Amino acid sequence: MLLSSLLEFYDIFVGSFDLFLEGLWITFKLSIASLLIAFVIGLFIAILKISNIKILQWIADLYIWIVRGTPLVVQIFILFYGLTDIFLIPMFWAGVAGLAFHSGAYIAEIIRGTIQSIDKGQREAGRSLGMTSGMTMRRIILPQAFRRAVPSLGNQFIIGIKDSSLVSFIGMQDLFGVASSMGSNTFNYLPYFITVAIYYLFIVLILTLIVNKIEKKLARSD
Amino acid sequence: MSEVREMIRVDKLNKSFGDLHVLKDIDMTVNESDVVVLVGASGSGKSTLLRCLNFLEIKNSGTITIESENVEKETHNLNKIREKVGMVFQHFNLFPHKTVLGNVTEAPIQVKGISRQQAVKEGKELLDKVGLGDKYNVYPSTLSGGQKQRVAIARALAMKPDVMLFDEPTSALDPELVGEVLATMKELALEGMTMVVVTHEMGFAREVGDWVVYMHDGKIVETGIPSDLFDHPQEERTKAFLSSIL
Numbered sequence: 370m371l372l373s374s375l376l377e378f379y380d381i382f383v384g385s386f387d388l389f390l391e392g393l394w395i396t397f398k399l400s401i402a403s404l405l406i407a408f409v410i411g412l413f414i415a416i417l418k419i420s421n422i423k424i425l426q427w428i429a430d431l432y433i434w435i436v437r438g439t440p441l442v443v444q445i446f447i448l449f450y451g452l453t454d455i456f457l458i459p460m461f462w463a464g465v466a467g468l469a470f471h472s473g474a475y476i477a478e479i480i481r482g483t484i485q486s487i488d489k490g491q492r493e494a495g496r497s498l499g500m501t502s503g504m505t506m507r508r509i510i511l512p513q514a515f516r517r518a519v520p521s522l523g524n525q526f527i528i529g530i531k532d533s534s535l536v537s538f539i540g541m542q543d544l545f546g547v548a549s550s551m552g553s554n555t556f557n558y559l560p561y562f563i564t565v566a567i568y569y570l571f572i573v574l575i576l577t578l579i580v581n582k583i584e585k586k587l588a589r590s591d
Numbered sequence: 592m593s594e595v596r597e598m599i600r601v602d603k604l605n606k607s608f609g610d611l612h613v614l615k616d617i618d619m620t621v622n623e624s625d626v627v628v629l630v631g632a633s634g635s636g637k638s639t640l641l642r643c644l645n646f647l648e649i650k651n652s653g654t655i656t657i658e659s660e661n662v663e664k665e666t667h668n669l670n671k672i673r674e675k676v677g678m679v680f681q682h683f684n685l686f687p688h689k690t691v692l693g694n695v696t697e698a699p700i701q702v703k704g705i706s707r708q709q710a711v712k713e714g715k716e717l718l719d720k721v722g723l724g725d726k727y728n729v730y731p732s733t734l735s736g737g738q739k740q741r742v743a744i745a746r747a748l749a750m751k752p753d754v755m756l757f758d759e760p761t762s763a764l765d766p767e768l769v770g771e772v773l774a775t776m777k778e779l780a781l782e783g784m785t786m787v788v789v790t791h792e793m794g795f796a797r798e799v800g801d802w803v804v805y806m807h808d809g810k811i812v813e814t815g816i817p818s819d820l821f822d823h824p825q826e827e828r829t830k831a832f833l834s835s836i837l
Contacts, residue, residue, distance in 0.1 A: 493647055494684035494743075498698035498750055499674035508701060512688050 381560040385551060389568060392547035399461070399543060400530045403468035407529065410469060411476025418481050429477065436474035442535050444471055449539040464536035472529045479521045483514040516587050523580030527573050544568055596623040597659065598754050598785045599644060604653035606639055613639045615809040617653070624783045628796040631806035632832065637789045641756050644787065645676040658753065674702060677747030681759040683739040685731040691718065692727040695746045703750070717745040721775050737768030741775050755779065757788040793836065797821055805829045
């Protein structure tokens with residue numbers, strides 16, 4: 370009984386490989402694009418937040434409040450209908466926009482926290498050498514803040530990759546989208562969802578190993 | 592005899608942090624090649640005075656004249672002023688993500704725009720001078736406190752400042768490492784560098800200082816040459832301070 374289920378699962382796992390490979394490629398492109406954009410958004414919002422200008426801080430707070438205050442799936446739908454209906458942007462980029470918009474807020478908070486954790490003497494040393502405030506931020510504070518942010522950023526990237534599965538709700542055939550369609554086509558849901566779980570576990574495992582390696586490398590130069 | 596050149600002049604300087612009035616009507620002059628040592632109990636305002644001189648703290652009132660220029664935050668590029676006024680901190684504040692040489696070459700390359708090659712050449716000379724010729728490519732975390740502070744001195748000197756400010760440069764050091772930093776500072780003084788030093792090292796003040804300024808409660812109580820101030824203090828407060836530390 371168990372053996373026959375395992376054999377059936379093996380057949381499905383191997384038989385669906387080509388389809389899942391296409392989904393994997395979409396998930397991969399989607400995650401890379403959205404996380405890169407989210408990183409830029411996060412850095413920008415973090416700098417707004419630590420600026421001394423009230424209106425800029427307020428804009429950053431508003432953005433973070435909206436992202437944290439609404440479910441990701443709602444953000445994806447709003448951006449999907451907003452962008453594809455009004456601006457005629459392809460579905461892929463609407464998905465990227467939704468995910469980047471979301472992760473950006475969390476990355477902003479991570480970067481802000483690590484910038485503020487850098488000893489104020491570093492800033493003073495930079496300024497006392499005649500460096501401008503921007504130069505001090507770019508050359509002295511940010512390189513140290515990024516090092517400190519690596520573990521948290523890695524964690525946020527893992528969350529981002531898993532969250533990307535929500536784009537299947539706007540019809541994208543990413544990893545989860547493939548599992549969903551296969552399940553409803555065959556009425557045999559469980560093996561496909563277990564299959565997709567294995568793919569995600571594998572991706573996250575690889576990413577974890579990469580982050581650990583980067584952390585070790587950075588620790589060496591300290 | 593040539594005329595003495597005035598490097599720093601402070602008139603009626605006042606600084607408050609909220610309700611706390613830290614500097615009260617400070618008047619002070621530092622001439623070229625002078626070594627002025629600020630002494631006084633913690634909380635007397637000496638570090639704040641030093642930090643006002645390179646505008647890490649912005650005064651509330653009064654004037655600060657650097658090389659005959661009355662410097663105001665509103666009208667001056669403070670970054671340009673800070674290039675002329677080097678600062679050494681109690682806790683070194685070296686850049687931990689840069690090598691020793693990287694610490695020393697960063698500002699000349701980024702701020703002054705000199706070539707990397709030139710900055711490296713000058714940086715190595717400065718590190719040789721402070722006795723760290725074998726440490727160019729190590730990171731600050733591998734150095735002792737005394738070595739770190741000497742790198743910090745070289746880093747400030749790399750901008751070729753006209754004045755050097757030292758904010759308790761030996762206070763964070765283990766006792767056996769104090770000597771090497773003071774020796775470097777003394778060498779600098781002998782070369783004619785204009786220096787303002789906040790320190791608790793009375794031996795250094797006496798030996799190297801041209802002027803000693805005693806501060807108490809945000810005011811300058813007494814200024815004199817070391818032998819006068821230490822051996823024949825005029826003010827009761829100065830006497831009380833000296834007897835408490837000696």
